[in-house]
Amino acid sequence: MTMSRLPLLLLLAVLASGSAQATALLPGDAARGKALHAQHCTGCHDTGVYTRSNRHVKTVEGLMGQVRLCDTQLKKRLSKDDIDDLVRHLNDSYYRFD
Numbered sequence: 433m434t435m436s437r438l439p440l441l442l443l444l445a446v447l448a449s450g451s452a453q454a455t456a457l458l459p460g461d462a463a464r465g466k467a468l469h470a471q472h473c474t475g476c477h478d479t480g481v482y483t484r485s486n487r488h489v490k491t492v493e494g495l496m497g498q499v500r501l502c503d504t505q506l507k508k509r510l511s512k513d514d515i516d517d518l519v520r521h522l523n524d525s526y527y528r529f530d
């Protein structure tokens with residue numbers, strides 16, 4: 433009886449640690465990200481794209497990819513730290529993945 437529950441408990445533990453990891457791994461500085469955003473990121477779209485009902489970013493990884501993609505279009509070549517800060521700011525303020 434007790435043995436049959438073990439796989440489920442393991443699965444739950446893996447799922448729980450996986451979701452906790454996502455934001456624990458976000459290293460950026462949100463305040464700095466907010467300033468960077470105001471400086472670089474409002475030329476093509478405003479913050480409405482982050483909150484619209486059909487927004488296409490669905491995961492933290494997707495957010496990282498999209499910020500890099502926009503940075504490429506912007507031709508600013510922001511540093512990895514800048515990207516981290518932007519992702520942290522957008523996640524804290526709009527996306528709230530955890």
Ligand code: HEC
Pocket residue numbers: 469472473474475476477481482486487488489495498499502503505506518522
């Ligand atoms: C050269 C124009 C341009 C600039 C500058 C730009 N973006 Fe974008 N961004 C886009 C376009 C185009 C889309 C897609 C909009 C759509 O799907 O309607 C987009 C979408 C996004 C999305 C996804 C929104 C969603 O649907 O969830 C994020 C996040 C984002 N941009 C972040 C940034 C950040 C951060 C910066 C500053 C580094 C930035 N963008 C600067 C053009 C730009």
